[in-house]
Amino acid sequence: MKLKALATTIALIIFLVILLSVLVPAFFILYITPGYSDQGNIAAQAYQEERDLQLNNIFKGNPLIYYSSGTSPYVKITVRTVQTPINITQIYYYNGTMWVPALNNSINVDSSMIIPLPKAAFNEPIVIVTGVSNILYLNPNTSVTTSAVYYLVMVYSVWEYGGNPPQGGF
Amino acid sequence: MVESVVQTMIIVIAVIVAGLAILGYTSALLVPTEAFTIAEQQAAQIAAQTTISPGPLLVSSNGVGSVLVEAYDPSYSGNYTLYVFLIPSYLVTSAGVVTPNSPVVDNVYFTVYLPNKIQASTVTGTRIYDINGNELYQGKLLVYSIPANTPVTINLYNVPNQGKGYYVVIWLMINNGLYMFRVGYAYTGLPYSTG
Numbered sequence: 346m347k348l349k350a351l352a353t354t355i356a357l358i359i360f361l362v363i364l365l366s367v368l369v370p371a372f373f374i375l376y377i378t379p380g381y382s383d384q385g386n387i388a389a390q391a392y393q394e395e396r397d398l399q400l401n402n403i404f405k406g407n408p409l410i411y412y413s414s415g416t417s418p419y420v421k422i423t424v425r426t427v428q429t430p431i432n433i434t435q436i437y438y439y440n441g442t443m444w445v446p447a448l449n450n451s452i453n454v455d456s457s458m459i460i461p462l463p464k465a466a467f468n469e470p471i472v473i474v475t476g477v478s479n480i481l482y483l484n485p486n487t488s489v490t491t492s493a494v495y496y497l498v499m500v501y502s503v504w505e506y507g508g509n510p511p512q513g514g515f
Numbered sequence: 516m517v518e519s520v521v522q523t524m525i526i527v528i529a530v531i532v533a534g535l536a537i538l539g540y541t542s543a544l545l546v547p548t549e550a551f552t553i554a555e556q557q558a559a560q561i562a563a564q565t566t567i568s569p570g571p572l573l574v575s576s577n578g579v580g581s582v583l584v585e586a587y588d589p590s591y592s593g594n595y596t597l598y599v600f601l602i603p604s605y606l607v608t609s610a611g612v613v614t615p616n617s618p619v620v621d622n623v624y625f626t627v628y629l630p631n632k633i634q635a636s637t638v639t640g641t642r643i644y645d646i647n648g649n650e651l652y653q654g655k656l657l658v659y660s661i662p663a664n665t666p667v668t669i670n671l672y673n674v675p676n677q678g679k680g681y682y683v684v685i686w687l688m689i690n691n692g693l694y695m696f697r698v699g700y701a702y703t704g705l706p707y708s709t710g
Contacts, residue, residue: 385563443581474666478587
């Protein structure tokens with residue numbers, strides 16, 4: 346009789362162990378968010394610093410980016426001092442209806458250069474997208490340092506960062 | 516002795532029933548929840564790393580608006596999905612909580628073009644969650660699939676009032692086949708000069 350009573354206890358303990366082995370992982374899965382997004386935040390911070398650095402350099406005119414919008418439009422980039430080269434992913438011009446990509450390949454700016462644009466860009470604004478995803482908006486015949494550079498970045502749930510906020514005419 | 520056998524049988528049956536119940540609970544609730552949670556965690560990581568760079572909105576005289584957007588995350592090379600809608604400018608401070616089914620939102624028809632001038636492919640979303648796993652949007656939504664780290668052109672048709680008084684809200688989502696999570700949003704409007 347003594348042995349049988351002990352058997353029930355052992356059965357209950359085994360049952361409890363089985364129950365816990367299901368509930369404890371369930372708890373972990375349902376309620377504990379691991380640090381994936383923290384890890385991502387740290388990575389994003391490095392990217393953000395890189396972008397800010399590039400933007401600061403461009404604002405200071407290093408390199409100087411000038412958009413000449415005559416009958417033969419071009420973008421003139423003047424590199425003044427040695428620095429991290431800027432990569433231009435794409436230049437878009439506005440054709441009156443939509444933004445049209447002007448480059449076939451990305452350009453690595455390691456020295457001063459002139460990038461010719463299609464004639465259709467005449468007297469229309471352009472947008473330069475850099476390799477680290479800075480977006481520079483240039484009105485005709487302005488340089489980045491004088492033009493109202495468009496810059497607005499938003500990262501969900503991490504931070505909000507704004508340069509010149511958009512201003513509509515309302 | 517006979518009573519003892521019956522008792523043992525009852526205990527055995529009870530344990531089997533309890534075991535089946537736990538198994539049922541695990542497969543019915545825990546497995547889908549786990550799949551969802553894993554997807555959510557992946558979305559959260561991508562959300563933390565991704566930045567969205569929008570260009571200005573320019574609207575032509577016939578009401579076609581055009582915006583440039585790049586979703587930037589050097590450590591992600593997959594696709595995002597993208598949806599855009601117009602909001603009146605007074606809602607801009609709450610751009611993060613406005614959803615496409617809000618009555619003040621203008622869901623204009625839009626197309627997305629890749630830098631090679633090819634139109635991006637479309638996907639139909641049914642439910643969109645935020646990265647905390649809450650449902651943001653339910654209903655059919657035609658979204659475009661865009662690659663990471665590539666600028667794309669978005670054309671919006673029938674933009675009211677030349678875009679004055681409106682902002683474009685861009686939703687960036689990832690789609691793992693089962694669930695769609697919004698990993699980021701951004702908004703943009705007319706630039707200074709054309710305002």
